[in-house]
Amino acid sequence: xxxxxxxxxxxxxxxxLITIMVLELHTPQGTxxxxxxxxxxxxxxxxxxxxxxxxxxxxxxxxxxxxHRVSGAALWANLHLLFWLSLVPLTTAxxxxxxFPPIPTAVYGMTLLAAxxxxxLLQTILLRVDGGxxxxxxxxxxxxxxxxxxxLYCLGIGLSFVNRWAGVTVYVVVALMxxxxxxxxERTLTAGRGDPG
Amino acid sequence: xxxxxxxxxxxxxxxxLITIMVLELHTPQGTxxxxxxxxxxxxxxxxxxxxxxxxxxxxxxxxxxxxHRVSGAALWANLHLLFWLSLVPLTTAxxxxxxFPPIPTAVYGMTLLAAxxxxxLLQTILLRVDGGxxxxxxxxxxxxxxxxxxxLYCLGIGLSFVNRWAGVTVYVVVALMxxxxxxxxERTLTAGRGDPG
Amino acid sequence: xxxxxxxxxxxxxxxxLITIMVLELHTPQGTxxxxxxxxxxxxxxxxxxxxxxxxxxxxxxxxxxxxHRVSGAALWANLHLLFWLSLVPLTTAxxxxxxFPPIPTAVYGMTLLAAxxxxxLLQTILLRVDGGxxxxxxxxxxxxxxxxxxxLYCLGIGLSFVNRWAGVTVYVVVALMxxxxxxxxERTLTAGRGDPG
Amino acid sequence: xxxxxxxxxxxxxxxxLITIMVLELHTPQGTxxxxxxxxxxxxxxxxxxxxxxxxxxxxxxxxxxxxHRVSGAALWANLHLLFWLSLVPLTTAxxxxxxFPPIPTAVYGMTLLAAxxxxxLLQTILLRVDGGxxxxxxxxxxxxxxxxxxxLYCLGIGLSFVNRWAGVTVYVVVALMxxxxxxxxERTLTAGRGDPG
Numbered sequence: 001x002x003x004x005x006x007x008x009x010x011x012x013x014x015x016x017l018i019t020i021m022v023l024e025l026h027t028p029q030g031t032x033x034x035x036x037x038x039x040x041x042x043x044x045x046x047x048x049x050x051x052x053x054x055x056x057x058x059x060x061x062x063x064x065x066x067x068h069r070v071s072g073a074a075l076w077a078n079l080h081l082l083f084w085l086s087l088v089p090l091t092t093a094x095x096x097x098x099x100f101p102p103i104p105t106a107v108y109g110m111t112l113l114a115a116x117x118x119x120x121l122l123q124t125i126l127l128r129v130d131g132g133x134x135x136x137x138x139x140x141x142x143x144x145x146x147x148x149x150x151x152l153y154c155l156g157i158g159l160s161f162v163n164r165w166a167g168v169t170v171y172v173v174v175a176l177m178x179x180x181x182x183x184x185x186e187r188t189l190t191a192g193r194g195d196p197g
Numbered sequence: 198x199x200x201x202x203x204x205x206x207x208x209x210x211x212x213x214l215i216t217i218m219v220l221e222l223h224t225p226q227g228t229x230x231x232x233x234x235x236x237x238x239x240x241x242x243x244x245x246x247x248x249x250x251x252x253x254x255x256x257x258x259x260x261x262x263x264x265h266r267v268s269g270a271a272l273w274a275n276l277h278l279l280f281w282l283s284l285v286p287l288t289t290a291x292x293x294x295x296x297f298p299p300i301p302t303a304v305y306g307m308t309l310l311a312a313x314x315x316x317x318l319l320q321t322i323l324l325r326v327d328g329g330x331x332x333x334x335x336x337x338x339x340x341x342x343x344x345x346x347x348x349l350y351c352l353g354i355g356l357s358f359v360n361r362w363a364g365v366t367v368y369v370v371v372a373l374m375x376x377x378x379x380x381x382x383e384r385t386l387t388a389g390r391g392d393p394g
Numbered sequence: 395x396x397x398x399x400x401x402x403x404x405x406x407x408x409x410x411l412i413t414i415m416v417l418e419l420h421t422p423q424g425t426x427x428x429x430x431x432x433x434x435x436x437x438x439x440x441x442x443x444x445x446x447x448x449x450x451x452x453x454x455x456x457x458x459x460x461x462h463r464v465s466g467a468a469l470w471a472n473l474h475l476l477f478w479l480s481l482v483p484l485t486t487a488x489x490x491x492x493x494f495p496p497i498p499t500a501v502y503g504m505t506l507l508a509a510x511x512x513x514x515l516l517q518t519i520l521l522r523v524d525g526g527x528x529x530x531x532x533x534x535x536x537x538x539x540x541x542x543x544x545x546l547y548c549l550g551i552g553l554s555f556v557n558r559w560a561g562v563t564v565y566v567v568v569a570l571m572x573x574x575x576x577x578x579x580e581r582t583l584t585a586g587r588g589d590p591g
Numbered sequence: 592x593x594x595x596x597x598x599x600x601x602x603x604x605x606x607x608l609i610t611i612m613v614l615e616l617h618t619p620q621g622t623x624x625x626x627x628x629x630x631x632x633x634x635x636x637x638x639x640x641x642x643x644x645x646x647x648x649x650x651x652x653x654x655x656x657x658x659h660r661v662s663g664a665a666l667w668a669n670l671h672l673l674f675w676l677s678l679v680p681l682t683t684a685x686x687x688x689x690x691f692p693p694i695p696t697a698v699y700g701m702t703l704l705a706a707x708x709x710x711x712l713l714q715t716i717l718l719r720v721d722g723g724x725x726x727x728x729x730x731x732x733x734x735x736x737x738x739x740x741x742x743l744y745c746l747g748i749g750l751s752f753v754n755r756w757a758g759v760t761v762y763v764v765v766a767l768m769x770x771x772x773x774x775x776x777e778r779t780l781t782a783g784r785g786d787p788g
Contacts, residue, residue, distance in 0.1 A: 005208060005258050011596060012212030015603030020220060022677050023611060027685040031692040047674070054670040061596055061666070075258070076376070079251040083244070086219050094224040101228040179667070202405060202455055209409030217417060272455070273573070276448040280441070283416050291421040298425040399602060399652055406606030414614060469652070470770070473645040477638070480613050488618040495622040 003070045006078060010060055013082045017089060018053040021046055024093040045096035048168075048175060049088050052112065055178045056085060056119070063123060066136035071129045074122065081118035087111050105160040105167045112171065113153040120146060149174055200267045203275060207257055210279045214286060215250040218243055221290040242293035245365075245372060246285050249309065252375045253282060253316070260320060263333040268326045271319065278315035284308050302357040302364045309368065310350040317343060346371055397464045400472060404454055407476045411483060412447040415440055418487040439490035442562075442569060443482050446506065449572045450479060450513070457517060460530035465523045468516065475512035481505050499554040499561045506565065507547040514540060543568055594661045597669060601651055604673045608680060609644040612637055615684040636687035639759075639766060640679050643703065646769045647676060647710070654714060657727035662720045665713065672709035678702050696751040696758045703762065704744040711737060740765055 025046060028035035070078075091111045095104040123146070127136055140146070152174045160167030222243060225232035267275075288308045292301040320337070327333055337343070349371045357364030419440060422429035464472075485505045489498040517534070524530055534540070546568045554561030616637060619626035661669075682702045686695040714737070718728055731737070743765045751758030 002262075005204060007596060008205065008599065009208050009212055009254060009258075011600050012209055012603055013216050015600055016213055016216040016607055017219075018673070019604050019607040019611065019677060020216065022608075022681055023220060023614060025681050027681060027688065031685075031689045031695050033694060036694070036698065050670075050674055050677070054667070057600060058663075058666055058670075065593075072255075075255055076251070079247075079255075082215070083247055086216055086247070090219055090222050090224060094228075097224065098228045103230060103233070104228050107233065199459075202401060205402065206405050206409055206451065209406055210413050213410055213413040214416075217413065220417060269452075272452055273448070276444075276452075279412070280444055283413055283444070287416055287419050287421060291425075294421065295425045300427060300430070301425050304430065396656075399598060402599065403602050403606055403648065406603055407610050410607055410610040411613075414610065417614060466649075469649055470645070473641075473649075476609070477641055480610055480641070484613055484616050484618060488622075491618065492622045497624060497627070498622050501627065 003064055003067065006070050006075060007061075007064050010064075010078060010082065011057070014053055014057045014060070014085065017085055018050055018057070021049060021053075021089040021092060024089055041099065042096040045092050045100075048172060049092040051175050051179065053085065053088065055175065056081075056115065059119070059178075063126065063136065067126050067129070069129060070126065074125050074129060077118070077122040077125045081115060081122050084111060084115040084118050088115075100164045100168060102161045102164060102167075105164055106157045109153050109157040109160060109167060109171060112174075113150055113157070116146075116149050116153060120150075145177060148177070152177075200261055200264065203267050203272060204258075204261050207261075207275060207279065208254070211250055211254045211257070211282065214282055215247055215254070218246055218250075218286040218289060221286055238296065239293040242289050242297075245369060246289040248372050248376065250282065250285060252372065253278075253312065256316070256375075260323065260333065264323050264327045266326060267323065271322045271326060274315070274319040274322045278312060278319050281308060281312040281315050285312070297361045297365060299358045299361060299364075302361055303354045306350050306354040306357060306364060306368060309371075310347055310354070313343075313347050313350060317347075342374060345374070349374075397458055397461065400464050400469060401455075401458050404458075404472060404476065405451070408447055408451045408454070408479065411479055412444055412451070415443060415447075415483040415486060418483055435493065436490040439486050439494075442566060443486040445569050445573065447479065447482060449569065450475075450509065453513070453572075457520065457530065461520050461524045463523060464520065468519050468523060471512070471516040471519045475509060475516050478505060478509040478512050482509075494558040494562060496555045496558060496561075499558055500551045503547050503551040503554060503561060503565060506568075507544055507551065510540075510543050510547060514544075539571060542571070546571075594655055594658065597661050597666060598652075598655050601655075601669060601673065602648070605644055605648045605651070605676065608676055609641055609648070612640060612644075612680040612683060615680055632690065633687040636683050636691075639763060640683040642766050642770065644676065644679065646766065647672075647706070650710070650769075654717065654727065658717050658720070660720060661717065665716050665720060668709070668713040668716045672706060672713050675702060675706040675709050679706075691755045691759060693752045693755060693758075696755055697748045700744050700748040700751060700758060700762060703765075704741055704748070707737075707741050707744060711741075736768060739768070743768075 025039075025042060028039045088111055091104065091108040095101075095108045098104055123136075123140070127140075152170055156167045156170030156174075158167075159170060222236075222239060225236045285308055288301065288305040292298075292305045295301055320333075320343070324333055324337075349367055353364045353367030353371075355364075356367060419433075419436060422433045482505055485498065485502040489495075489502045492498055517530075517540070521530055521534075546564055550561045550564030550568070552561075553564060616630075616633060619630045679702055682695065682699040686692075686699045689695055714727075714731070718731075743761055747758045747761030747765070749758075750761060
């Protein structure tokens, strides 16, 4: 099954999610700097979720670039991933509008955890379709980040109940870990094309 | 008429629908587990509609992959299908926010029924354009699911007035019926390419 | 300049517009048939605007299929058209939620009129880029519908002040006029390919 | 790395942003001309932001057309640009619904300034990937507009505190400056193809 429409649909959904989050932001109450300052935590939570969705789009982009075809099961695994990502705007709003209390902050982490697991499932299914010698397999390598993220999310969820900022800090750290350029896939893809650049 | 833009437009609309449903979800009132628990029926209704829209996208994807060209009538039949699908977020919200009372639950089923009929019309028009020997004809086969769904929706609509959960249960069963992998089209397409895989 | 991204962007915007209109629909107050019945005029206005946006997408699709390249001016003429279309959800809501009073009904017609003029401008610019012997020129022919629509919108705008339903009726008539299959472009395109079908 | 999905994702996000701004517009209070007149400043602010997003789409379109490949860093620079653009609907609403007071008007300019800087960063990264002899380098030329815009935004931000309309006027002037057809890239691209037209 060609992968074009799967890519297009995923791009569409992630583009919409990353954009409609802004609809959950309310204009500040009043027109002073103080009014804006009160909204800063909400804006930072928005920025964090924007980065997370950007990371997912980016990784999804690379993963699909490394496979040649997809199966029916991959379509559903992809929708499953999109389902959890679609809850990000809601949990971001719940967490940030209430000033980061324990339960919503933990639930935010659970959404990230569920998305990470869904991503792992999708990756596993794509690998099975593509076969053992696949370019994707080579590109993933030891998949350190993919394995560390769920553990860190669990840590963040637990810490949310200890101190509200500790949980959020872990989520920020995971985002930064992914933001650090990851040239594995790019390098492998380039190597696969015999391109020295 | 080439089918590319029809696919792209449908992907766009379904991607938007599946995503904006989340805008109908309100953040829980309060920050306790109880507040979240109260929202669980709304979240489950959201998940059900997410799956339905995913099924439509999936089936639409397969159906269009099996035809070579589309007609002007197919463009309108497609828009007609998208119209009914566009009402899914509204009827989902009406049903779930009011805790699944008879009439909204029946109206939810009517929207699904109308979408199923619109899908059938689109399929019929595409078959006419593609001719009798078409790959789509072979892929559809007896179309058991396509024929059973409208009957089951009617059953669900009727049962909504008897017991609120009976109607919803039928809608869940239909969704599960479609979720079970349907390899007909995939197999036919693969066979058509002479690919043993 | 290739036309691919212009088509993709326009498809995106029209797909979003046709879909987000549903966000302007409020769930009925209450769960009775009466509650639903009160929303029927709003739903019909939604259906009318859905059809109008569908007509624009359809015509846009055909028009772009008949040209080979676009100019910088065409990009802006296209954005100008999308601007007026983007006001359709707003004027639909203003008109229908207030039960079709004279001024909002007239303003709805003015939005349609402005979109029709913008479409005509875009068509003119595309023709200039494509040259006098273009396939688009042949496809348009006498452009009866394109010329009649603005006059009918003016009539509808005027009639809105006489009788609320008279104005809406004219808008419905224009929509129906466009819905009647228009095989000109399709026929010309097919002929241009030397395809007898 | 091929640029197709980057273009598609950016088109998606900008198309959504330009469209969902309309969701921030409230239907006028009442059904009189006066009610509509009160909304005129909000509508004009909407039109200004629509034009700005259109300019960004247009320039983005041209810039990507002039490069052959993108890097991982370009994906993130692009997301960074989209982040600032995503705040445009919010700052537009904050500024216009409060009748253009100093601070929100200045913050609107800051969003435009941040987007302009992000655009410049993206352009710089694309140039580095494409190499010194790139078509993009030739197309940009002295980049007068790109250099003048941030300075003008700073002027507008400052003037917002002096007189509310002075700041907005500067933003309108920058938009007009970009709207004036800029044939540089188009000419260079055409020349690169050896096309005299």
